[in-house]
Amino acid sequence: MTTFEFDKEISKVKQSPKVKIPWPTKDAMSQIYDKNLWGGNAAEFYSGEGSHDPVLVTPYIDVVSNFLQSFEKPLTVCDLGCGDFNIGKDLVEFASHYHAIDIVPALMEHNQAKFQLPNLTFHCLDVAVDKLPSGDCALVRQVLQHLSNQEVHQILEKLSHYRYVIITEHIPSGDFEPNKDKISGQGIRLKQNSGIDVLSTPFYWKVKDVNELLSLELSNGRGRIVTILYENH
Ligand SMILES: C[S@@+](CC[C@H](N)C(=O)[O-])C[C@H]1O[C@@H](n2cnc3c(N)ncnc32)[C@H](O)[C@@H]1O
16 A cells, blocks of 8 residues: 555544544653553553563563574664663663664653663654664564554554564454554554554555564463564565
8 A cells, every 4th residue: 555545544534523533642652651551650650561571571582682692793773662661671782782762751861861871872752753763673562552553654664674673562362353543542452353463454564574483372361462573675
């Protein structure tokens, strides 16, 4: 689908009377941290259970650090939507340089003060619209699931500039309809029995190679967290 066709589809959806008017993503994400909508103590920046539960975090750090260590010359990594950096902090040592990026200004000021390493830079950017640092490998962990299809589409265009892209998404366990649209915010597509699949309609992201690194089934039918490595041309 061309960008023009994609925009036409989006404007059709926007004309539907049932569609909620979205907040700007920066405001929506800032409110999540202000009000601890993903959990944590009131005084804390907390990116959710998915960023802290060792059952989910440890295997992810293992597969990604193994991948990064498989290169003789360490890669420059861009962590897009780095959140509270509970995960990123354990990956920095495996990168030649680590760019950690998020849209929430107060969170990035906090991270900047808390995590200081010579090969680590924090950037407060909207990864859907702003110019991103260049690098060899982009990490996008549980970010796209919170965003509208328009933003996912914009981000995928930018991700094509990285040789390696590792995307982690929370998806339903069985069959599901991929990429049902939503407004950007706290929730994900699971309740609509949907989840992000960047290779399916309407995105049809074009890559050279695809390799599933990790799939973690959650209890009580809460879906699974899948991490996929994409290699670009
Ligand atoms: C659920 S958290 C995941 C954080 C981290 N990747 C992890 O797995 O621990 C999603 C993060 O994406 C960030 N985010 C959402 N939309 C963004 C955008 N357009 N640009 C940059 N960051 C964004 C949010 O602020 C939030 O910190």
